[in-house]
Amino acid sequence: MGRITLDKVTKSFGEVNVIPPLDLTINDGEFVVFVGPSGCGKSTLLRLIAGLEDVTSGQIRIDGKDATQQAPAQRGLAMVFQSYALYPHMSVRKNIAFPMKMAGVPEDEQKRRIDSAAAALNLTDYLDRRPGQLSGGQRQRVAIGRAIVREPSAFLFDEPLSNLDAALRVGMRLEIMELHKRLATTMIYVTHDQVEAMTMADKIVVLRAGNIEQVGSPLELYHTPRNEFVAGFIGSPKMNIFGGNPAQQHGATKIGIRPEHIAASTETGTWSGVVGVAEHLGSDTFLHVHETGLAETVTVRVDGELPVRHGDRIFLSPDESKLHRFSEQGLRA
């Protein structure tokens, strides 16, 4: 079980209010991702749930029970830190065994759980090494192993992949998702990388300055962002957002259109501009189009084979049905 409820939770460090009153429910078995720019309070929120920080006011309930005053260990949650936080003087085996040793799990049960975790995480050959003798990805796996053996009611991950190189990051991402499918345990995952959020989450919580901007499934956030911030944050490359005349024509202060919802042609279209940098990914090409009179740069996704070159004139036509309209307050209209 792992249903976590935050009820009007706030957190201040001295005078600085980092988390304004915040309500959130995380259902049992869900994979929830907290995403937002650096410094928006994601780690703080996670640490409040873990019990590593005390809430200033409000209540945290785990499976319906008030856990606000409980010590971290009593909450039955396991955390994987960004720095891995392995114990450097202990072997991998001892690292993984540590939480069980503290909980007084019998030796043979400890051994059974270590062996099954090591097998699941490809660590069997490394059990007698020290963390210092492992690669970044292996250390990350040890940290996850240490969390698994506790059989927690929820896992908390704080940017666990940000110290890995790009290729490894994709691999570990899949492994964590696989783990979630297999264990079906609640997982809360913090990241500033919207690609990680989109690919992994059942439910994304977008944060800005401690405020929840929107909660929803990846596709909900993609299709119906509640405001300009979410619209700009979710999706890669970023949504094109501009105001002025074109926006007024659609009866809004600002309008947004994703690069993939703009058709490009060399002959005719609604808007025209000059091709700047082209980013070729093979399957697609992202064109940065200037001098459109809309915004400094408009990003467009085109077919990888479209024959355009730097400095060519190009015509753009937005897919009107995929247009996002925003009011003066930045809210979805």
Add this chain to the structure above:
Amino acid sequence: MATQHSRAAARLMISPAVLLLLGWMIVPLVMTLYFSFLRYNLLMPGMEEFTGWTNYRFFLTDPAFFDALGNTLLLVGGVLLITVIGGTLLALLLDQPFWGQGVVRIMVIAPFFVMPTVSALVWKNMFMNPVNGLFGHFAHFLGLEPYDFLSQAPLASIIFIVSWQWLPFATLILLTALQSLDQEQLEAAEMDGASALSRFYYIMVPHLSRAITVVILIQTIFLLSIFAEILVTTAGGPGTASTNLTYLIYVQSLLQFDVGGGSAGGVVAIILANIVAIFLMRMIGKNLDA
């Protein structure tokens, strides 16, 4: 780029310094060795003659030698025990955030800057003296008989005074080590259900082991040759109750004017110090490996 050529040049250039250091070390050592085989008494100038191992035989069969040996080990061991344990506890305390932290940290280091002679005299006259000392006054206040620390427990008193001097050193080194401990490790342990005591035992102590090794090695070097504190407080007495090897050699060569015997004692002390060093490196030296 260390080519063959540049390495040879480098050796050539540092050789004067190395030779100077070597000479600096070798000359007194050889002279001590030489004196230790002479019958050389300052009361009988001009009568020096070679006596073979006699000086050593006398020194090693002197009952005072065994007392001094025991006292030296007790003094070193006692001070190490007190400073390492006390230093760890103080470091833990100073690592906590509290008001006036900066000032308190500087105050803690203060005893280290007091000269050994001065601090020993202060302790002797202002605290431990049964008539004028604060402890004596305190005993009076409680209606107890004042305790004459330096004559009734001379070695323990000296151990206490020396510990007071070295506690700041241990505290400082252990505090810096403690501050370099990754906070996330402690938090991870907390999440893993480790109590404060378990966190100390399983996370902090292993992290501190290298710093503790450094403290032990450095202090041992200095503690083996404690002298001033003994000279100004008990003068090695009563009897030989607070005489260590250094002090015994001083007594031999300067109070009994027996330079030959003193030198033999010096050589014995060097050998013993090396035995202690080898022993220590065997026991705790592996902590220094990265």
